[in-house]
Amino acid sequence: MIEFNGVSLRYDDSRPPELADIDLSVDEGELALVVGRTGVGKSTLLGAINGLVPHFTGGRLSGRVVVGGLDTRDHPPRELAEVVGRVGQDPVAGFVADTVEEELAYGMEQLGVVSATMRKRVEETLDLLGVAELRSRSLATLSGGQQQRVAIGAALVTAPSVLVLDEPTSALDPGASEEVLAAVTRLVHDLGTTVVMAEHRLERAVQYADSVIVLPGDGVVRSGDPAQLMIDSPVAPPVVELGRLCGWSPLPLSVRDARRAARDLRPRLGEVPTRRREAGEAVLRARGVTVTYRERVAVRDIDLDLAAGTVTALMGRNGSGKSSLLWALQGSGRRAAGSVLVGGKETAGRDTAQRAGSVGLVPQTAADLLYLETVGEECAVSGPGARELLERLAPGIDDAQNPRDLSEGQRLSLVLAIQLAAGPKVLLLDEPTRGLDYAAKHRLAEQLDHLARAGHAVLVATHDVEFVAGSADRVVVLADGDVIADGPTADVVASSPIFAPQVAKVLAPVPLLTVPDVAVALGGSR
CATH class of the missing domain: 3.40.50.300 (P-loop containing nucleotide triphosphate hydrolases)
Structure with a gap:
């Protein structure tokens, strides 16, 4: 479905190339996860799939990128729109309409989809991403996470065969991110959609990946089986770091796999580390803070002290x-009511x-x-x-x-x-x-x-x-x-099934939260 053949990209001759002689293949109906440190070129790689790179970004691209049989050198993004749906890091930057329902319909209007089909797809997408109650809301009034789900929906409604997602869960709470990833997984498994997704929060996504594409930072890429590539990946989720610490093989990619591997670990854990910072006097004192937007109460009568x-x-x-x-x-x-003092002075x-x-x-x-x-x-x-x-x-x-x-x-x-x-x-x-x-x-x-x-x-x-x-x-x-x-x-x-970190889920009921905590409990140093 996606082929990179000898692809290189350079923006400036005085700097190393962003991509260097890449050969890469992503099969139809595959979920490929792109991983790497901030700024190594993940967004550039994604942009090359739908032609934004180099048609809009500039730069000199050599080699061939073929998506669904279309060469991106000969087909600009507008011609690839029916094949590739894309959601960028900043969902607001891609909005063109005023309300949720209008935004979902816009892409289909541009492609000439008939009204009956358009209505059906909008309803299915609203339900798929759990945003049906937002259909009439102005996009400007949505939270960041709600905006991101709408942006994903706007890419899905045109039924592309390839979906490119750049940090799709970055603004979502844990529950909402699970819903989005479950929806993406259904697209892959049930509809055969090919998904290429860059995500920093690997603890949320790596367990769903069919393959991993690693960008070490030197312009090259490595791709293959997730468990194998996580062995020396420059970025890895806590369960993988825990597996590395404990010498587990194969490395676990999910909490479930890690819990099975951790059966012999729990009895070896010593004293639980404690936090070392001590609170001083309150620097900020908030009393009765209330925030309203017309008839909606966003914050209700909150008292909060923040200590030095x-x-x-x-x-x-x-x-x-x-x-x-x-x-x-x-x-x-x-602020509809309340006071906020910092150093004895009101902040408003x-x-x-x-x-x-x-x-x-x-x-x-x-x-x-x-x-x-x-x-x-x-x-x-x-x-x-x-x-x-x-x-x-x-x-x-x-x-x-x-x-x-x-x-x-x-x-x-x-x-x-x-x-x-x-x-x-x-x-x-x-x-x-x-x-x-x-x-x-x-x-x-x-x-x-x-x-x-x-x-x-x-x-x-x-x-x-x-x-x-x-x-x-x-x-x-x-x-x-x-x-x-x-x-x-x-x-x-630790007591929350939603907000518990991976290590806490793996080692429960032992109250450890992070891999460094485990290292200390095993007799190491923090």
Whole structure:
């Protein structure tokens, strides 16, 4: 179905090629998972499948990419649209209509699908992705996760034979991501759709893959059996890392497989590691915070203290009110009632410069805070330390690059560096791990740990349970605008079938959350 024959891509003769002499084949009805660190070319590889690379991105492509018998050199993306459906990293950038139902219908209208068929496909897609109740909603009012599901639906309704997905679960809560991946798997198994998917959260996806395509970062690719390629893959989910630590063969790809392999491990585990950070005084005090949108209550009468020296995770399903709460705490978001004090001063009504040193916020769409022409300029205007922070979060980004040419993960790292450079007492982050590989998330966790130990308070709204397990002292869970759980990370996540990390599921009832925890419990060092 998909053939790469001697494919190379180069944007600049002074830099190494993005893709180097690639030979690759993906069979019909196969789910191929593309893995690699942030910025190694996963999106470029996906873009070559539907002709966006190089027809719209530029660059010099050699070799042949053939999809469904069509050579992408001779057939631009508009001619490949009936064969290849694509969902990019930023779903909002691809929307063309106002409401969910109109967005789903738009692609079929362009292809001349008759009305009766169009209506049937829209209904089937709404049900398939669990968004039927959103059909009349404006796309602008949806949460990030809801927008991503609609974007996937818009690609599915035209019934393409190939579906290309770039980080399809990055903005979804664990339950919603399982629904989406189950739907994708049904397309593969029942309809024979060929799916090529790039995903950083391998703990969600690798168990479903028929094959894995690994990009080590030197322009080449390796493809083959998932279990074999995970042996030395530069990125791997926690169950694979646990298998590597314990010497299991074959390596487990799912929690189920790992639980079977772990039967002899549990009795060998010693004392459970404890978190070492200690909370100081409350830096942020929120009382009675309520956020409403017309008649809908997004956040309801919330009291929340954030202590110096701590990292708190804010979790909950898509649309539970996490982003609304963050903006209300920061002071520029709407607030129907309540107060938020940082250092004894109300955050609302202050200008941007006044807030910068007290409350920093990184939004879901990091690019909203980038407006200059180069990475170097963005770092320079952000004050001392921004460039050093960026190098720690995402090494190797050229100062001369335009921020809009960076990958989603690289743009996020740049915005994080800009916000952290101001040294705010309170740092609020909305889905900061979206688009980041495991190594980048580890560096982010180290940076947040450094900030906490320096006396800052950090609140992270996220669906990334693995990041929470390794970085947060405390977890607050929202549901429909209410706080339904609040406590130490191990107490909250280990008891939840939805928010429990892979290691906790594998080793239950032993209360360990991460692979480093297991290493310590086996007598190693953290």
